[in-house]
Amino acid sequence: MxxxxxxxxxxxxxxxxxxxxxxxxxxxxxxxxxxxxxxxxxxxxxxxxxxxxxxxxxxxxxxxxxxxxxxxxxxxxxxxxxxxxxxxxxxxxxxxxxxxxxxxxxxxxxxxxxxxxxxxxxxxxxxxxxxxxxxxxSGEWVVGGLKDLTILKSTGSEFSGFLTDDYTVLEPTHDRVMATSLVAQWRFTSTDVDWDAVYAGVKTLLVERFAVIQSLALQQTLYEMGAAVLRAYDVIAEVRLSAPNKHHFLYDLSPFGLDNENEVYNADDRPYGLIQATVTRDDAPPPGPAFDLQQGWLG
Amino acid sequence: MxxxxxxxxxxxxxxxxxxxxxxxxxxxxxxxxxxxxxxxxxxxxxxxxxxxxxxxxxxxxxxxxxxxxxxxxxxxxxxxxxxxxxxxxxxxxxxxxxxxxxxxxxxxxxxxxxxxxxxxxxxxxxxxxxxxxxxxxSGEWVVGGLKDLTILKSTGSEFSGFLTDDYTVLEPTHDRVMATSLVAQWRFTSTDVDWDAVYAGVKTLLVERFAVIQSLALQQTLYEMGAAVLRAYDVIAEVRLSAPNKHHFLYDLSPFGLDNENEVYNADDRPYGLIQATVTRDDAPPPGPAFDLQQGWLG
Amino acid sequence: MxxxxxxxxxxxxxxxxxxxxxxxxxxxxxxxxxxxxxxxxxxxxxxxxxxxxxxxxxxxxxxxxxxxxxxxxxxxxxxxxxxxxxxxxxxxxxxxxxxxxxxxxxxxxxxxxxxxxxxxxxxxxxxxxxxxxxxxxSGEWVVGGLKDLTILKSTGSEFSGFLTDDYTVLEPTHDRVMATSLVAQWRFTSTDVDWDAVYAGVKTLLVERFAVIQSLALQQTLYEMGAAVLRAYDVIAEVRLSAPNKHHFLYDLSPFGLDNENEVYNADDRPYGLIQATVTRDDAPPPGPAFDLQQGWLG
Amino acid sequence: MxxxxxxxxxxxxxxxxxxxxxxxxxxxxxxxxxxxxxxxxxxxxxxxxxxxxxxxxxxxxxxxxxxxxxxxxxxxxxxxxxxxxxxxxxxxxxxxxxxxxxxxxxxxxxxxxxxxxxxxxxxxxxxxxxxxxxxxxSGEWVVGGLKDLTILKSTGSEFSGFLTDDYTVLEPTHDRVMATSLVAQWRFTSTDVDWDAVYAGVKTLLVERFAVIQSLALQQTLYEMGAAVLRAYDVIAEVRLSAPNKHHFLYDLSPFGLDNENEVYNADDRPYGLIQATVTRDDAPPPGPAFDLQQGWLG
Missing domain, CATH: 3.10.270.10 (Urate Oxidase;)
Incomplete structure (x- = not known):
């Protein structure tokens, strides 16, 4: 019993x-x-x-x-x-x-x-x-981060060559709007850090990589963003990224005899793709309780 | 019947x-x-x-x-x-x-x-x-505006000499935090306007007046903000302002033997003062349907 | 000047x-x-x-x-x-x-x-x-009301015979889901009222009319709802109704070889139709300040 | 490297x-x-x-x-x-x-x-x-649950005998309002379950225990609620509960010469206590990926 x-x-x-x-x-x-x-x-x-x-x-x-x-x-x-x-x-x-x-x-x-x-x-x-x-x-863990960073690029984003099945109707595209409201969290391996300087530097890197990478998918963009942070800051062991794909759908203006060459979009609310990735190091120390949440523990 | x-x-x-x-x-x-x-x-x-x-x-x-x-x-x-x-x-x-x-x-x-x-x-x-x-x-009416402009000053705000009755417990103050999330709407008397330039100018004036006026009450601040806009722009007939007083309450640290000389505040959610005022001209044309709302008609 | x-x-x-x-x-x-x-x-x-x-x-x-x-x-x-x-x-x-x-x-x-x-x-x-x-x-005015009453009918709603122009692509329908999140406000002509009893009665009438009327449009449904309240309560002079049309779009399952005879819908967020109507009496006293809002005055 | x-x-x-x-x-x-x-x-x-x-x-x-x-x-x-x-x-x-x-x-x-x-x-x-x-x-995991169950009791709740330190100003009480917006999740050990019947039963138990227990603290109430569910349903291995303490503060009416014997409260927004507990069995199988979230993974 x-x-x-x-x-x-x-x-x-x-x-x-x-x-x-x-x-x-x-x-x-x-x-x-x-x-x-x-x-x-x-x-x-x-x-x-x-x-x-x-x-x-x-x-x-x-x-x-x-x-x-x-x-x-x-x-x-x-x-x-x-x-x-x-x-x-x-x-x-x-x-x-x-x-x-x-x-x-x-x-x-x-x-x-x-x-x-x-x-x-x-x-x-x-x-x-x-x-x-x-x-x-047994120790101290600090996770820095940001959220609600809404970022958009109006070109330089593709999505093609994906897996298809009987429920696939999506058409591939080589030029789309890509936008997200980024959540990023980075785990430090020290508490002897210039917090403000690292924060500013990480944000700059995240934004720059989002801007300049020719995106083949949000997964690839996120990985590159995280990797850039790790390359720049030894004191960071891993970066966790969560990116809702804030869909901008090209609006069909053809019934009105109008072209729409990636000019007019509907910014949709729901549903949204949700892409989440961790970029880390092969020798990163274990996270321990660093990500044991208070807010969000039970969703 | x-x-x-x-x-x-x-x-x-x-x-x-x-x-x-x-x-x-x-x-x-x-x-x-x-x-x-x-x-x-x-x-x-x-x-x-x-x-x-x-x-x-x-x-x-x-x-x-x-x-x-x-x-x-x-x-x-x-x-x-x-x-x-x-x-x-x-x-x-x-x-x-x-x-x-x-x-x-x-x-x-x-x-x-x-x-x-x-x-x-x-x-x-x-x-x-x-x-x-x-x-x-019979005509065309344009109302420009802004909302969600959250603005705060950490000094230069007073509130004293107010009416009291049996339910009054508030103490007067000569130095407080004043903050609001401003809604402002201004009615144009023309449609031949450089909209972007006026918008930028009005926002600048609203912010500057909020900053530099020694505030004796939110009412006085709002009136001065609206009047400054009217003085600067003949093409504007009236300014309507709605300002929730986002209360920042000085936190009582005396039980812990700590001074708190306007340093630590609790930013409260509800309730909030709500101050609304219209600043206009004595010869303003009537608003007609300019403020007949869609959103908000029934609250 | x-x-x-x-x-x-x-x-x-x-x-x-x-x-x-x-x-x-x-x-x-x-x-x-x-x-x-x-x-x-x-x-x-x-x-x-x-x-x-x-x-x-x-x-x-x-x-x-x-x-x-x-x-x-x-x-x-x-x-x-x-x-x-x-x-x-x-x-x-x-x-x-x-x-x-x-x-x-x-x-x-x-x-x-x-x-x-x-x-x-x-x-x-x-x-x-x-x-x-x-x-x-000069007097006293009471407006009763409700909001956030989310109500849905899965049949008994049509929309056809509407005006069309060059921008019209909508197809008429004779069977659709109709849903709204109702706001209703009713103006009393007295303060000597059994408030709880009238509230319960008005809510019942609003719900019943929504349910049993074969709807040709949300406008017609709202009018019937308001009229039913006025017929039942002499003490009410007018009813104001605001109804967002919470669109439920029939989902296209034909790419997957599936019928969808009004069974599977997408409940969309935005945009939404917004239908607002006042139903009153030809001899209603003027509303005076009854609808001069605090919340919502400036949207 | x-x-x-x-x-x-x-x-x-x-x-x-x-x-x-x-x-x-x-x-x-x-x-x-x-x-x-x-x-x-x-x-x-x-x-x-x-x-x-x-x-x-x-x-x-x-x-x-x-x-x-x-x-x-x-x-x-x-x-x-x-x-x-x-x-x-x-x-x-x-x-x-x-x-x-x-x-x-x-x-x-x-x-x-x-x-x-x-x-x-x-x-x-x-x-x-x-x-x-x-x-x-390797398997299948089902977690049932509910959220946003807002429940309140106007007596039958105490909080006293707690640990104090230099920052403690709270007074003990033996009669207070206790309210929460409950989140509960229960992990099943089978997928051969009458889901609707168990859901109805669990909700009933949670509400009944909240109502009838003389609460000495929210922790104790939560534990009893979870334990009641486990006693009733062998098919449930653990219950996780998250309960924001929706504070109702007794309003000080003494400046107005009025008693307030637990009659008039201010329902506050923030901050709120947040009490979280898991009630489980000593022989519960491990949760595996049952609580590996999508929503909320990165907070």
Whole structure:
């Protein structure tokens, strides 16, 4: 007769919307983040008996996230995440591992009479920078990333020579619009990193490779994008890419006697192709808990 | 005994996602819009008897929106909207008035090795440009606009001296974060306008006024923003502004022995103040149907 | 030379998420609402000079919304909205008119061993009940309503005999799926109404007419739905209906040698037809400010 | 020197919105699903060389999803998912594994004059039923589930005796509102299951346990809910639960001289506690690829 047992579990406070203003000089700085905390450990008593004596409330985790924005500062999301994770594991006895997931929203300085303003910004919606930090007794893992980077090329993309079966009606093409809303995550093998410089460099590489590669398929483009990042940064062990194919369908204008030589498209919502790939190294250390998610664990 | 009658009515095709690529030279151009069409006229037979003989299908309106992106082109949303509206009113007998509402999503050129790429773009999420065009037998109305312009200042904003009653607990402040996600719409009195130049100029003015005014309340800021636009552009008769006050609450760090001198905030979701104002001229012509909406008519 | 002036303006606190539990007996009751307040009056000083002395803060409006859920109770959203609106107009001197917009989320009692539970509920996502109350010195207006009522019929719907032009490719049909996500608002001519009974009755009528009418077009169906409500309720002067045509396109299975006799559809997202109609009485009193929106005023 | 290699990868067509009507009798039936397909195998050539000869297009996967709704039928999402997954693995040579993820939207029959209508339905928003099917050369895995089940109890919930540290300000409580929007997934150890009966039974158990347990913490409630399912269904090996704690904060009415004995709450949006737990058996077979996601793999 089988016995019912507690399996994997975790808990935390999700989506703390912390905004940090640096105002030591007349030219202020802003950091705007959405931080989620997640603790792991032996919480059998809470689950089986409702005993909370080992449970640090999620409200306390929230307070800590705000307090650390002052105490430890919030300059880069990677360092802020490390500070929080180390605190929970190091200072709270029952906590064996901590996972901190952060999104950062970028702001651009407003321009007034041609000059950047000291304390006014417009939110840039271009992409969201992400970080996921995991700390446990055996190590520390940082995953940098971005999401919602919507990128499109109006030529330089093909799709042909594919496998066909009885359900295939798609025609091959040698010139199409290719667009995606890119999610990319890159795993570091160190925490001694110039986070901002690497972030800027990785984003530039991803965009450049997307632009200049003659794409035979989104798979090939993604692989090249990931490989370029690995070639440039020894401190990155793997890149994971998820790319919804935001289909732009050539609109049929022939009933109206009009040509449409790749000029007018319908940008469709659903369904969409979803292409996902990991590019890594043959000697990459194992990822450990680096990709054990809080958000998304159960879809 | 009262008789039941048909009142105000309209119909159309909403949210056609038209993307237009100009590729006459190696340096492509892109226009990415969401266009909604709406027809008005005498459609009693359709409502009372189900007789569709005066009803141009919404599918036809969709086909026309795509066809016109080729036939008439899609360089500015104001001219594209005018072309569509004039067609429906001029060429389709039962249509007495047409309303075209358009959102435009901006794309920035990808930068490759320091230079703008010819056919790759990243979607800029900064704000959405809008246009609403109405044409009927008596005239033409164009309303330019923007929405989702999220703007924040970390100082230079006060709120004090307000009315109080038995339900007032708010404390006055002389230094707070002020942020909004601005919606602005401006009504033109002509269709002979350099739409792109005016759009750029209006956006610049709105941002500059938001930045430099010492704000005593969002109402005052909005009024100044609208007035600046009217002073600069004779061709604009009124500006309507809607500004959710995206509250940033100073986080109480005192339980942890920490000062918080306007440094750490919680960016709250709901509820939010909602401040709406119209700035106009004493001799402005009446708006006519300029603000008779399709989207939003019934909330 | 024209002078710049302040036009129409209003302000309030939007989306207060008030939940009221009645627990006087072991069988609790729940009301779950999203209430937005909006004040109108002479607020020139605030706009032109930043003088807040006539401005009741939006924070105070929020406090009042929560306090009134206790003081005045929250049994029906119509009465709760009336109480709030009357208070702002009657008790706060500078306020000339108040607009209260409310959404109510329904909860169904959880069933435990075949019986309804006393204090556990599951949120029913079927539709959102709405109310909009406006009070000014000259009267009181209540608009009841619902939104997000997603309804579908798999036969009994046609579309043929429509107007055609050069851009028409649509084929007529005599059997299609018709679906919409209905928005309906009905204007009362009294405030002495059994709000819950009328709401239940109107919803039943709307659903029944949608189901049983052989639809020749969505226009005809909407008109019949509205007329049925007016026939049944003298206390209602007009019904406004907004119906996105949630297109279900018959999927072409012929390439695979399969028939598809109205069996397999693609439920498309965008674009969608949008049909809007008002059904009223020839002797209906004018609507006054009943439909002067807060949410949606500027789209 | 390390070599760059392709790691884990997969691709498919996400969010096909298939609607299937059964109309063999005057009383129609409807199935409304959102189905995503995902293929795994050796796709090195596509990634490294852009060679698509082993790649079945995502468009073909879409066609197959619609065709199978007719050919194989769509009565339960579990059987439909199995049919699709078996087809891709069995009939398409390069495919080594297939993952099918499905959401099902429930419709309730419209009631006309007290009787259920034959072909009109209202969409029930109560919860979304889910299924995830994985087939590879070594076996078949089915995970049933639900999401968006929003459930609330207005008493019978406590939170006290928790761990405290320097950042803890939360006060213990013995009577609070507890609410969540539940996600649950249960892994079957067989495919010979009456899917609809088990789904109905599991949902009933989850709701009943939530209602009747005196909750000392969400962790304890979740564990009891999962354990109840395992006790009732031998065919289920584990239950995974993810529960955002939808905080309802007691509103402070004391400034207004009003008591608030658990009557008036603010339903807050963010942040929220997020509690996740797995309840399983000590002799459960390993999950294999049952929880290797398509949607959500990269968050």
């Amino acid at each position: 089988s016995e019912i047992i507690l399996g994997k579990n975790q808990y935390g406070k999700a989506e703390n919307r912390v905004v940090r203003i640096y105002r030591d000089t007349p030219r202020h700085e802003i950091r705007d983040v959405n931080v989620s905390t997640c603790l792991r450990g032996d919480f059998h008593a809470a689950h089986l008996a409702g005993d909370q004596s080992d449970v640090l409330p999620t409200d306390t985790q929230k307070q800590t996230a705000y307090a650390y924005a002052k105490e430890e500062g919030l300059r880069t999301i990677e360092d802020y995440g490390l500070a929080l994770a180390r605190h929970f594991v190091g200072d709270v006895a029952p906590v064996e591992a901590a996972r901190i997931e952060i999104e950062e929203y970028a702001w651009q300085r407003a321009v007034v009479e041609g000059r950047e303003h000291d304390y006014t910004w417009i939110r840039s919606g271009q992409e969201v920078r992400t970080a996921a930090v995991t700390v446990d007794g | 009262s008789e039941i009658i048909l009142g105000k009515n309209q119909y159309g095709k909403a949210e056609n996602r038209v993307v237009r690529i100009y590729r006459d030279t190696p340096r492509h151009e892109i226009r990415d819009v969401n266009v909604s069409t709406c027809l008005r006229g005498d459609f009693h037979a359709a409502h009372l008897a189900g007789d569709q003989s005066d009803v141009l299908p919404t599918d036809t309106q969709k086909q026309t929106a795509y066809a016109y992106a080729k036939e008439e082109g899609l360089r500015t949303i104001e001219d594209y909207g005018l072309a569509l509206a004039r067609h429906f009113v001029g060429d389709v007998a039962p249509v007495e008035a047409a309303r075209i509402e358009i959102e435009e999503y901006a794309w920035q050129r990808a930068v490759v090795e320091g230079r703008e790429h010819d056919y790759t773009w990243i979607r800029s999420g900064q704000e959405v440009r809008t246009a609403a065009v109405t044409v009927d037998g | 024209s002078e710049i002036i302040l036009g129409k303006n209003q302000y309030g606190k939007a989306e207060n998420r008030v939940v009221r539990i009645y627990r006087d007996t072991p069988r609790h009751e729940i009301r779950d609402v999203n209430v937005s307040t909006c004040l109108r009056g002479d607020f020139h000083a605030a706009h032109l000079a930043g003088d807040q002395s006539d401005v009741l803060p939006t924070d105070t409006q929020k406090q009042t919304a929560y306090a009134y859920a206790k003081e005045e109770g929250l049994r029906t959203i119509e009465d709760y909205g009336l109480a709030l609106a009357r208070h702002f107009v009657g008790d706060v001197a500078p306020v000339e008119a108040a607009r209260i917009e409310i959404e109510e989320y329904a909860w169904q009692r959880a069933v435990v061993e075949g019986r309804e539970h006393d204090y556990t509920w599951i949120r029913s996502g079927q539709e959102v009940r709405t109310a909009a109350v406006t009070v000014d010195g | 390390s070599e760059i290699i392709l790691g884990k990868n997969q691709y498919g067509k996400a969010e096909n919105r298939v609607v299937r009507i059964y109309r063999d009798t005057p009383r129609h039936e409807i199935r409304d699903v959102n189905v995503s397909t995902c293929l795994r195998g050796d796709f090195h050539a596509a990634h490294l060389a852009g060679d698509q000869s082993d790649v079945l297009p995502t468009d073909t996967q879409k066609q197959t999803a619609y065709a199978y709704a007719k050919e194989e039928g769509l009565r339960t999402i579990e059987d439909y998912g199995l049919a699709l997954a078996r087809h891709f693995v069995g009939d398409v040579a390069p495919v080594e594994a297939a993952r099918i993820e499905i959401e099902e939207y429930a419709w309730q029959r419209a009631v006309v004059e007290g009787r259920e209508h034959d072909y009109t339905w209202i969409r029930s928003g109560q919860e979304v039923r889910t299924a995830a099917v994985t087939v590879d050369g």
